[in-house]
Amino acid sequence: MSLTIVRPAGESLRRGIHRHRDLHGLGPSLGAAGTLEVRLATTKREIRQAQKLRYRIFFENGPAKADPTAHLIKRDVCRFDAVCDHLFVLDHGAIDKRGRPRLVGAYRLLRQNVAEASFGFYSAREFDLAPLMARHPGSKFLELGRSCVAPDYRGKRVLELLWRGIWTYVRHHRIDALFGCASFVGTNLAAHRLALGFLNQSAPARLEWRAEAAPGRGIPISTIAAPAADPSGAIRALPPLLKGYWRIGAQFGGDAVVDDKFGTTDIFVIMPVAEIDKRYIAYFGDPSEAPPLAA
Numbered sequence: 329m330s331l332t333i334v335r336p337a338g339e340s341l342r343r344g345i346h347r348h349r350d351l352h353g354l355g356p357s358l359g360a361a362g363t364l365e366v367r368l369a370t371t372k373r374e375i376r377q378a379q380k381l382r383y384r385i386f387f388e389n390g391p392a393k394a395d396p397t398a399h400l401i402k403r404d405v406c407r408f409d410a411v412c413d414h415l416f417v418l419d420h421g422a423i424d425k426r427g428r429p430r431l432v433g434a435y436r437l438l439r440q441n442v443a444e445a446s447f448g449f450y451s452a453r454e455f456d457l458a459p460l461m462a463r464h465p466g467s468k469f470l471e472l473g474r475s476c477v478a479p480d481y482r483g484k485r486v487l488e489l490l491w492r493g494i495w496t497y498v499r500h501h502r503i504d505a506l507f508g509c510a511s512f513v514g515t516n517l518a519a520h521r522l523a524l525g526f527l528n529q530s531a532p533a534r535l536e537w538r539a540e541a542a543p544g545r546g547i548p549i550s551t552i553a554a555p556a557a558d559p560s561g562a563i564r565a566l567p568p569l570l571k572g573y574w575r576i577g578a579q580f581g582g583d584a585v586v587d588d589k590f591g592t593t594d595i596f597v598i599m600p601v602a603e604i605d606k607r608y609i610a611y612f613g614d615p616s617e618a619p620p621l622a623a
Contacts (some may be wrong), residue, residue, distance in 0.1 A: 354500045377416070379403035412442075432486060433490055438450065455542055456541070459539070459540045468503050487572060511570075512590070520565075530574075540581070541584075
């Protein structure tokens with residue numbers, strides 16, 4: 329697939345719309361492939377579109393439980409949305425009745441300096457991040473969250489565009505490590521024993537990058553995981569996002585946390601930028617020199 333960094337595209341669809349976000353010299357358009365474009369949100373309307381997609385994926389198509397307000401407005405609204413940057417993919421080949429391209433994928437990005445000046449990190453609800461941050465006082469962390477892709481777009485193209493956008497964002501803000509909560513659908517831990525055991529054995533977080541579950545929230549994966557006797561089967565059992573993280577060299581925490589609201593089993597994932605597989609850095613870092621991405 330050919331990917332290119334482009335100048336802001338689709339601006340004709342946004343003329344007259346007031347930008348309310350300072351992107352600190354980045355974007356808003358970060359790349360394109362065919363009719364698809366990856367962008368950073370600059371307006372409240374774009375964030376609302378991402379919230380609508382999240383609602384459809386998490387609440388209508390997934391096991392998450394909507395509160396009365398979310399059910400009424402059909403949006404996944406979270407207070408962190410106001411302080412995060414929002415990365416999304418548009419399909420300019422799928423125009424709605426209002427002449428707007430369809431939003432088909434999204435990620436939420438929260439830089440450490442923004443988190444410390446506002447609500448902290450979203451992941452801190454489930455994992456104790458303070459020791460991790462204390463071990464790396466000079467590093468810049470970026471939290472990834474609320475990732476979702478429309479069901480009919482769950483191929484490599486949208487995920488690769490989202491990751492190209494993330495990598496451009498990481499380089500621009502000089503991020504040292506990415507982290508977040510990675511989820512398995514469902515709260516039955518026994519159903520994830522094989523995959524959890526595989527991650528626990530093949531890519532455990534080293535002590536310097538580890539984050540334990542928040543007090544009273546976690547279950548040690550070692551007590552529930554099945555031996556990874558069938559690595560290929562375990563890899564197939566990984567959700568696509570977790571599989572992608574594992575392939576680029578992510579490290580995973582040793583605790584599983586059940587999120588009853590979203591109906592998921594979460595584990596801590598961290599990706600020190602200096603340790604990400606060089607194949608992927610080359611692929612996402614310079615489109616003119618990008619080798620094929622391994623499947």
